[in-house]
Amino acid sequence: MHKLVDGYFTLLKVLAIICLVTMVVLVFGNVVLRYGFNESILISEEISRWAFVWLTFLGAVVLLRERGHMSVDLALRALPSWGERGCLILSQLLMLACSGLFFWGSWQQMEINWNVPSPVAGWSMGLFYGSGVFFGISACLIHLYEIARLALGGEIPRPDLSAELHQ
Structure with a gap:
């Protein structure tokens, strides 16, 4: 199961790279066409916008899994182990509620716009x-x-500060 989950997140990283490369190629190509040949590819801007949005959300999922989001744990570390664990569970519950609301709002937007062409x-x-x-x-x-x-x-997740200190 662990290999399957790791493979899934590797796939997300590859899709994010594809989105980034697509954006760079289309935007750069369109700039060259506009300034060099006074032409442009109409669909380039739209595909770039879609790639940017998907890149953002793909990256957010990968970072969330890797615990790469910002956290301030100064007060958290001062708590006893049970308090630290309780605060982390509470924060995950709050983030779950926010993510659930985000899902629900996105679902409604998806339903509303399903038959609307770009x-x-x-x-x-x-x-x-x-x-x-x-x-x-x-x-x-x-x-x-x-x-x-x-x-x-x-295990309670702790940021690896040693890597940051050596930079």
């Missing part, structure tokens, strides 16, 4: 808002996993 490509705008649905579901699953892990006595 301006140039004509693709369903529901797919555009689907990035939020993807993030909401993924974030909720990650938060549920973290809550269960902490509640069952798993």
Whole structure:
């Protein structure tokens, strides 16, 4: 199971790289075409925008899983072990609630815009808002996993400060 989950997140990283490369190629190519040849590719801007949105949400899911988000744990470290664990579970519950709201709002937007075509490509705008649905579901699953892990006595995550000190 661990290999399957790692493979899934590796796939997300590869998809994020594909989105980034797509954005760079399309935007740079369009700039060259506009200034060099007074032409442009109409669909380039729209695909770049979609790639940017999906890149953002793919990256957010990967960072959430790797605990790469910002945290201030000065007060947390001053608590006893049970207090620290309780605060971490509470914070995961609050993030779960926020991610659930994000999922619900994105789902509603996806439903509303499912039959609305994008301006140039004509693709369903529901797919555009689907990035939020993807993030909401993924974030909720990650938060549920973290809550269960902490509640069952798993290791309390601590940032590795040694790497930052050596830079």
